[in-house]
Amino acid sequence: MRFTDQLTAAARSQHTMLCVGLDPEPARLPSHLPQGAAGIYDFCAAIVDATADLACAFKPQIAYFAAQGAEAQLERLIAHIRQAAPGVPVILDAKRGDIGATAVQYAREAFERYGADAVTVSPFMGQDTVQPYLQYPDKGVFLLCRTSNPGGNDFQAQRLADVPGQPRLFEHLATQAQGAWNSNGQLGLVVGATYPEDVAAVRRCAPSLPLLIPGVGAQGGDAVATVRAAYTGPGSVAINSSRAILYASQGADFAQAARAQALRTRDELNAAVPA
Numbered sequence: 001m002r003f004t005d006q007l008t009a010a011a012r013s014q015h016t017m018l019c020v021g022l023d024p025e026p027a028r029l030p031s032h033l034p035q036g037a038a039g040i041y042d043f044c045a046a047i048v049d050a051t052a053d054l055a056c057a058f059k060p061q062i063a064y065f066a067a068q069g070a071e072a073q074l075e076r077l078i079a080h081i082r083q084a085a086p087g088v089p090v091i092l093d094a095k096r097g098d099i100g101a102t103a104v105q106y107a108r109e110a111f112e113r114y115g116a117d118a119v120t121v122s123p124f125m126g127q128d129t130v131q132p133y134l135q136y137p138d139k140g141v142f143l144l145c146r147t148s149n150p151g152g153n154d155f156q157a158q159r160l161a162d163v164p165g166q167p168r169l170f171e172h173l174a175t176q177a178q179g180a181w182n183s184n185g186q187l188g189l190v191v192g193a194t195y196p197e198d199v200a201a202v203r204r205c206a207p208s209l210p211l212l213i214p215g216v217g218a219q220g221g222d223a224v225a226t227v228r229a230a231y232t233g234p235g236s237v238a239i240n241s242s243r244a245i246l247y248a249s250q251g252a253d254f255a256q257a258a259r260a261q262a263l264r265t266r267d268e269l270n271a272a273v274p275a
């Protein structure tokens, strides 16, 4: 099944637009879990079990695994998601970006090694560096567009004097992703919930692309304004929360607390859909 169809099916059947981010920080893991890579796996697998019916996607951030030498645990975790949450797609957050020959290897890593359904990619180096990911027609590719961090303004909000209408860089990117770059309908965009007005601007440029939207929860993004700006139906958005869910409790009840927080977030997002 194509990624966009998979995301839509999961969002529809579970009635959710919540993407659960898997960002395991060793210092924040409950102390009763084993130290090191084994603890990372146990923690994330328990979070997956606790939220499997609440998520339209899971988003493991590769750096949290690679920094601990826990790549094998990431492979195992993705296999676990296939069992515990069949039908819920895995978006590998890798934010890769490099020349085509190297991007071929990054695409292989994401889609063949880890078997992810979609990957995050930086479009900074241009269209040819995105192309290798599009050789996997069933897979999704989320291009960083209007990121959630304060420094996202530094380049992304600059106006392009040479492009008609002088759009901001992120708007130009969204237009390209909706049109010329999206040769096989695989592209989506990453847009931060910390800038709901810019989410709306992206949605105007890219009316039919799925948007991966981090920034609610720990980063303080406006969930309600974001849904109003971006949601156009099941599968149109995957709104990510990581730390607010993962570390709702650091005690033995961490998975229960994560579920409670995921439920609250799912319900808040669903309630924001205009009638």
Ligand SMILES: O=C(O)c1cc(=O)[nH]c(=O)n1[C@@H]1O[C@H](COP(=O)(O)O)[C@@H](O)[C@H]1O
Residues within 6 Å of the ligand: 021, 023, 061, 093, 095, 120, 146, 147, 148, 149, 190, 191, 192, 214, 215, 216, 217, 218, 219, 240, 241, 242, 243, 244
């Ligand atoms: O691509 C991303 O997922 C991403 C893009 C962005 O603009 N901002 C952003 O926070 N992220 C990721 O989304 C997650 C946000 O985590 P929390 O702030 O803990 O919910 C982290 O894994 C970030 O790496």
